[in-house]
Amino acid sequence: MIEYIVGHINYWLIVAIMMVGLYTLMSRSNLIKKLAGLSMFQTAVILFYVSLGKVTGGTVPIISEEYSVYSNPLPQVLMLTAIVVGVATTALGFALVIRIKEAYNSVEENEISAMDEKE
């Protein structure tokens, strides 16, 4: 049982980060905190993929004469793309938050819903 937890400790930590991010997304009413939670959720997924690629005893996937076992470079490359997607999503979210702040004068979700209901 202990080996099951300690052997997979990276996956447990990744799930913990994912859940913290998802909880922040759901429980906070401030729009900026929601975006922070979303960003954390995506970061956990990126860590998951990178830790998938690690080969036991393998080193960084850059060719050199001294090493013969390398980690899998494919997940790392895929995650470069995913990081860029995450950055673009966060940037778009923040642009929307700035416009919402100008239009509603608030970034709290419950206040904004109340203003929308009244119209």
Added chain:
Amino acid sequence: MANDLILRVVTKWLSPIIILFALYVQFHGDYSPGGGFQAGVIFSSAILLYSLTYGLDAALQLIPEYILRIGASLGVLIYGGVGVASMILGGNFLNYSVLASTPVAGQHLGIIIIELGVGITVASVMVLLFFTFARRVAPE
């Protein structure tokens, strides 16, 4: 923040070094961790540092906005252009092997040009984002 002597001097000395490091990361992407996206972000952080210390107007004098818009589109066009060039030379889209006389040289050339396009776009977009956000602050 322009009145703080340490900030001013350190920014003036560090910004060129950061830009140089960004170029190093860009072109060393074949051999070590690096490549277009990382280099673009480092480059934009140099401009951001300058802008935070000296103010938005000084940064806009440094890089006017129209250059950034052109840069953002130019990078994507370079990327697509390499793909179209390889299609014209006979291979499939983004097949770098046909770009030069040997496949290995072709791969080398293709990757460098593509990463250059990505770096230009990422740097321009990051700086453009910062300028756009910074402009919306209400005038005092």
Added chain:
Amino acid sequence: MEQLTILLIVIPLMVAPITALIPSEKVTWLLTLIVCLISLAISCYILYEVIDGSHVIYELGGWRPPWGIEYKIDSLNAFVALIVSAMGCLSCLFAYRSVPDEIEEKMIPLFYAAFQLCLLGLLGIALTGDIFNLFVFLEISSLATYALISMGKNRKALTAAFSYLILGTIGATFFLIGVGFLFAASGSLNTADIASRFDSFKDMQLVETALIFMVMGIALKAAIFPLHSWLPNAYSQAPSTVGIFLSATATKVSIYVLLRILYDLYPVDYWVNMLLPQIMLSLGCVAVIYGSYRAWQQTEMKRLLAFSSIAQIGYIVIGFSLVSQLGLTAAILHLFNHALIKSTLFIGAGILLYRANTTELGSLRGLGRDMPWTFAAITLAGLSLIGVPGTVGFVTKWYLLEAAVEKGMWIVVITIVLGSVLAIGYVWKIVENLYFRSKRKVHIQDVPSGDSAIARTPKTMSAALWIGAILCIFFGLNTELSFEAASSAATALLKQ
């Protein structure tokens, strides 16, 4: 000839950055129209090539699969690409007068650039055969969609775009987790490769978890019943052109991805015993009733049409969870038919918004008598929504009922009939308000006489509306083309 398939991706990719730089509204509109027309021509040609069951294979970068990204195009891919490019052309035709009216001038080039990028993303999803490439194109189209929706006139467009951003990104990230699990289990990202080697890793718990994550993620993007809350706000607050394009394509392409995952990536006998078909069937039935009932309660036309979309997506879900050749054919056929119907209705709503500056049904009373041709086209599309024989809606309902009766599921038959009855309710609401009520003083009468801009419906808008309405009738009477494409797509899916 093979290079034509990649031109569907390359042309929007190269034209969009140029469009973002040109400051003229007419030139950017023309560029967008040219891109859409070229995409339509290429997709028609590819569909013609693959409709007999053959494949077109394109290896990106010259790398052979499974190491490289491969585009393996069969009739389902080509059909979905055709739907996307046709709807792009229709909305671009409508946009000529609508976009300068609704969006401020210096944003128009960026609007058209985002539109082309959305088209690029949707076409990429339709063509690709690699699951991570699918995620990248999914995010490209989603980000462009969030930006397009936020350009609506009302400030509610901003909150609608923000909530769609949050929910859509959660959905895409769930899909990414599923792809990661499947990659860990199989070691490959190529759809055909995973499907052919499936037996070697199908006993891992990881594979079942991957399926659930991917289905949940895509269901959120496709607005399947409990995960639909972003749709009414997003479709009603978006600019009219965006509403037309998105209602016809975005959810349809996500349902196509769901079909690929359930029928192509995973073999059917893997999940048939897992309670998944029953869950999806019941969710589809609830969606039909719930969507139609909420649509009946609405007083604003675009929101009504958005809820009706939720009901129609319920029909498609019923179709493919029946797991039979006929059900799958009905579902794929409804992708096409609903795109036609909904785009025509949204074009009608857009024309009403342009002329009368409102889409509240209470304020639009009697306007149908002033615009008889527009009203006739809206009524035709509304009749297709109900499923009157002779229109496209009837074709789908007929095949759905046949598929449900073949499986002996009488509850589904009752649901479909009940959905049509409720559809009569909300379509009658539109027709009654537009034609049979007495006229009220509307903005259209506040326009100073002699200003020809708003006093007549612009020709491009009427042309778009009537093309949509005529296609609704044409494909309802002459079902051979669409049925052949849909059934060859269904056969291709079930054979693998």
